[in-house]
Amino acid sequence: MSEVAVSHGAARMRRLSLWTLPVVLALGLFLQSYENAWEWWRSRELFAREVPASAAASLGGAEWKLTGLRRVAERSDGRAVMLLDMEAVVRDPEAFALLPCRLVLEAPDGRRWSPQFLTPSEVNRLPERRGLTIPTCTQALASKPAAGATLRIGEGFVLPAGTAGEVRPVLSLPAERPRYLRFQVPG
Amino acid sequence: MIVSWLAGLRQAVSSKLTIGIGGLLALAITSGQSLLEALEPPTLPVLAAGASLDAGRWRIALHEASLTTQSRPDGPPAPDGTQFLALDLDIVNRSSETDNTFARIFIVDPSIDALQPNPIFWLMRDKAILSALQPGLRERVRVIWRLAPGAKVPERLRLVVNGETFKPRDNLFAAPGWFNRKPIAAASLPVAAAEMRP
Amino acid sequence: MSGVFAKLGAPLIAALLLAGMQRFTPGYAEITGPIPLKGDLGETLTGRGFTVRADKVLLAEKLRFKAYGREVERDTGGVFALVIARLDAQPVSTTVSGAIWRSAQGARFVASPRFQGAPRLLGTDRLEPGLPQRGVFIFEVPREAVAGATLLVAASRWPRLDTQAEIALPATLGTPASLLDLNELAYE
Numbered sequence: 001m002s003e004v005a006v007s008h009g010a011a012r013m014r015r016l017s018l019w020t021l022p023v024v025l026a027l028g029l030f031l032q033s034y035e036n037a038w039e040w041w042r043s044r045e046l047f048a049r050e051v052p053a054s055a056a057a058s059l060g061g062a063e064w065k066l067t068g069l070r071r072v073a074e075r076s077d078g079r080a081v082m083l084l085d086m087e088a089v090v091r092d093p094e095a096f097a098l099l100p101c102r103l104v105l106e107a108p109d110g111r112r113w114s115p116q117f118l119t120p121s122e123v124n125r126l127p128e129r130r131g132l133t134i135p136t137c138t139q140a141l142a143s144k145p146a147a148g149a150t151l152r153i154g155e156g157f158v159l160p161a162g163t164a165g166e167v168r169p170v171l172s173l174p175a176e177r178p179r180y181l182r183f184q185v186p187g
Numbered sequence: 188m189i190v191s192w193l194a195g196l197r198q199a200v201s202s203k204l205t206i207g208i209g210g211l212l213a214l215a216i217t218s219g220q221s222l223l224e225a226l227e228p229p230t231l232p233v234l235a236a237g238a239s240l241d242a243g244r245w246r247i248a249l250h251e252a253s254l255t256t257q258s259r260p261d262g263p264p265a266p267d268g269t270q271f272l273a274l275d276l277d278i279v280n281r282s283s284e285t286d287n288t289f290a291r292i293f294i295v296d297p298s299i300d301a302l303q304p305n306p307i308f309w310l311m312r313d314k315a316i317l318s319a320l321q322p323g324l325r326e327r328v329r330v331i332w333r334l335a336p337g338a339k340v341p342e343r344l345r346l347v348v349n350g351e352t353f354k355p356r357d358n359l360f361a362a363p364g365w366f367n368r369k370p371i372a373a374a375s376l377p378v379a380a381a382e383m384r385p
Numbered sequence: 386m387s388g389v390f391a392k393l394g395a396p397l398i399a400a401l402l403l404a405g406m407q408r409f410t411p412g413y414a415e416i417t418g419p420i421p422l423k424g425d426l427g428e429t430l431t432g433r434g435f436t437v438r439a440d441k442v443l444l445a446e447k448l449r450f451k452a453y454g455r456e457v458e459r460d461t462g463g464v465f466a467l468v469i470a471r472l473d474a475q476p477v478s479t480t481v482s483g484a485i486w487r488s489a490q491g492a493r494f495v496a497s498p499r500f501q502g503a504p505r506l507l508g509t510d511r512l513e514p515g516l517p518q519r520g521v522f523i524f525e526v527p528r529e530a531v532a533g534a535t536l537l538v539a540a541s542r543w544p545r546l547d548t549q550a551e552i553a554l555p556a557t558l559g560t561p562a563s564l565l566d567l568n569e570l571a572y573e
Contacts, residue, residue, distance in 0.1 A: 078516075079513075079516055104477070110476050111475075111476045111514040111515065112476065112478065113477075113478050113513055113514060114478035116511070116513075159513055159515065160513075160516055162515075163515060283490075283491055283493060284495075285493065285494055285495035310499075312459075312462075313499055321495075321497070321525050321526065322493075322494065322527075322530075323463070323492065323527040324461070324463050324525065324526075325462055326462070360412060360413045360414040361411075361412020361414060362412060362413075362415075
């Protein structure tokens with residue numbers, strides 16, 4: 001077989017096929033993993049937008065504003081209880097209703113605390129909260145508000161007393177990941 | 188020329204023969220299988236009350252079935268006079284994992300209309316709802332069905348016990364697991380009348 | 386000779402090779418399984434989402450505790466194995482709910498669900514970074530499963546491509562206490 005002369009055209013064809021193979025393989029890999037890669041990209045928090053104190057920033061179909069981050073109690077075992085208050089003005093109800101909401105407190109070293117359910121006794125210590133039920137972020141998103149609605153959102157956190165002064169709220173929504181917001185705390 | 192033509196013919200004949208024989212063999216095996224399934228004895232081995240049975244994933248012993256007015260092992264009688272059917276049994280988890288699939292161990296066959304579905308399994312050691320069986324530890328369990336109000340109370344409870352077999356590597360993930368659940372024994376227990384408790 | 390080899394030997398070798406590959410290539414469940422992190426009693430192990438340190442193993446035939454204002458006593462057909470440990474979330478809030486007692490024979494005992502409401506039970510509450518929990522994992526095992534066991538700790542019972550701490554426990558443990566009160570254990 002090897003001695004049989006190959007015509008010029010056939011040799012060119014074979015070379016071409018050989019060179020197309022890597023391209024086809026890469027294309028196949030891309031088609032196979034495209035969805036996974038996209039999902040990974042949309043689940044990451046990669047690009048933070050710093051929001052100056054008492055300014056509003058738009059994310060996921062709403063204007064978000066930090067209205068308060070206060071330490072409301074300190075437990076005897078060195079835990080601080082913090083309450084976070086946000087305000088959201090809905091612009092695009094469809095994008096806004098995409099769950100879940102990821103609203104956490106972040107320390108400068110990268111540690112993050114997720115919201116916790118707080119006992120009413122800890123929350124109701126604040127006079128302006130007495131008798132009020134303020135929805136959490138996920139509850140607010142799930143309530144499917146109309147465009148133009150202004151929502152008050154409250155979350156509770158339990159974290160070490162030492163870090164309570166240096167944490168900053170971080171908000172990321174599925175509609176706009178990998179972009180997310182990091183709020184500057186006034187004062 | 189002739190030689191190569193002959194060789195080609197030989198190859199063609201042999202490949203056709205292989206295909207034909209293979210097809211016939213496959214046909215014979217599948218018909219044999221269905222024949223065997225049709226011939227399988229419809230009667231299952233009888234499991235006597237109190238006797239212990241190895242069912243692969245579990246070892247069980249059925250004790251007694253009785254009518255009761257209590258919805259839980261240590262509770263007071265139901266206020267509205269509802270009746271319950273209680274079945275006492277021992278279960279040993281023979282697998283190597285903590286397990287909560289005990290609801291699959293047996294089925295009531297023929298089914299009894301008076302029994303409401305999804306009975307509750309109680310761990311008699313705690314008089315609490317059974318949530319998991321640890322490997323190798325025998326537990327006394329009481330299964331309690333709620334009886335439909337006004338329903339005719341069954342006289343006998345026939346149970347078909349299921350067995351499962353262990354596969355060190357399953358076909359999909361090559362992970363170990365328990366498969367091929369099938370009836371391996373049947374037991375028929377008399378239902379004792381409700382005890383009168385003060 | 387070479388003709389015979391080509392006819393019989395090559396398919397035989399191919400069959401052997403395939404059988405070997407089928408038998409010995411790790412399965413999907415193994416490839417995507419837990420990532421082990423081995424350690425000993427008293428050693429702090431840092432995993433992807435948490436740190437764990439097991440300090441002490443206790444055995445008991447009966448356990449007593451107060452739950453929801455009621456005194457509860459639990460007995461067993463085997464023995465209760467308690468591991469006093471410390472868990473911390475690192476770097477984000479997380480729940481470590483996959484604690485398993487793996488016996489020397491290979492049986493896996495998930496932490497007993499019979500202790501709901503018991504004090505300082507690990508694996509039930511969420512962990513917050515910087516707020517370590519010291520408490521106890523409680524297992525219910527047959528007596529022959531006590532010696533030479535391993536404590537497995539992970540975020541879930543079946544971690545996939547995630548840390549699973551494997552803490553070697555002592556080869557021999559003393560005789561079980563007849564009764565331990567979980568409210569009076571020394572956790573610190």
